[in-house]
Amino acid sequence: MIRNFFRHLANSFKNLFRNGWMTIAAISMVTVTLTLVGIFAAGLLNIERIASGVENNIQINVYLDPSSQDNSETTTDPAGQTIANTSYHSIYNQIQALDGVDSITFSSKDDQLAQLQETMGEDWKLFDGDSNPLSDAYIVKTKTPDDVKSVAEAIQSIQGVDSVEYGGTSSENIMALASKIRLWGLVGTGILVLVAIFLISNTIRMTIFSRSRDIEIMRLVGAKNSYIRGPFFYEGAWVGLIGAIVPAVIIYFGYHWVYDNYNPSLLTEGLSLYDINVFLPAMIGAMALVGIVIGSLGSILSMRRFLKI
Incomplete structure (x- = not known):
């Protein structure tokens, strides 16, 4: 052979x-x-x-209420004393518990403003400090692209969430x-x-x-x-x-x-x-x-x- x-x-x-x-x-x-x-x-x-x-780059931007301190471990009482924040990560934990959520990253309004100032120019310097119009946000990534819409809709109903953006029809x-x-x-x-x-x-x-x-x-x-x-x-x-x-x-x-x-x-x-x-x-x-x-x-x-x- x-x-x-x-x-x-x-x-x-x-x-x-x-x-x-x-x-x-x-x-x-x-x-x-x-x-x-x-x-x-x-x-x-x-x-x-x-x-x-x-x-995979489609992400859910969860903007928190302006008064939210969800990512702060401490807060200040009426007397000006620093105390533990009893509502720390309340929204975060509710998002984490949703089916289809893969990761959550916090983005403070100060970090977002600094990024805008870097990309958009000096005009945004006017909004430093208390003039910052932005909101703290959680950047949520899902396990699969098919989970984006359902997770975004579930997050919208959580108390303390101001708005949710994920691209809507464009992403779909x-x-x-x-x-x-x-x-x-x-x-x-x-x-x-x-x-x-x-x-x-x-x-x-x-x-x-x-x-x-x-x-x-x-x-x-x-x-x-x-x-x-x-x-x-x-x-x-x-x-x-x-x-x-x-x-x-x-x-x-x-x-x-x-x-x-x-x-x-x-x-x-x-x-x-x-x-x-x-x-x-x-x-x-x-x-x-x-x-x-x-x-x-x-x-x-x-x-x-x-x-x-």
Whole structure:
């Protein structure tokens, strides 16, 4: 068996050169098809990642009543004495107890004002101290994007909460769009792969058809189907592997260009493309594997008619 394996492997490699233009035609078809599949898959995966990032960045801003001291452990009594705040974290604990809440971060009105002064300019200096019009807030993140609306509605009913903001309809539209991207992206990828198998198998069928006489001779001398199929199986795998080289090069340099030019701006929004050191090896390896599988599968499907008794 091992001897036959190496014999079939050697013969399949020789046949690539022996069949000249037919081999070039098959490799070209694999190259074009895998290039389209690779670009589509790389784009889809990164669009889905960005959409998921946008979903995960949706947060609930819970603004407290102006008089609230929910995050203060101490308070001042009418005599001016500092005492323990009996209502400390009353609102916080009610939010934490809600199903779907993942984390809660306090944002004081002074911190919010300082951030506005940094981004909007010196005009906001007028609101320092007691003139600060902002409210203390809790920033709530949910376990899943689907929990945002229900958690926001539940928080709105808690006493001591002034208002709740989470993006409303805009956030719901973003989550709906992300779901559609995932669904139609998978459907599109599946259709493209099926088309790739069809086109490549038909091209390989042409190469096998041109050697139908050789197959008939091997059958006449008593060769088993598995023995006849071997060289063609490996030849299809070679065609798929070689055809994946150019698409891999295009994806490598193309993704480098996209990553270097667009990822820095995405990072400022808390988003990112897939890490280049992880994505490219996985993508190139997957393309090589898909090329081998489609090429060898195309050979097997194409030979069925010639091996029927």
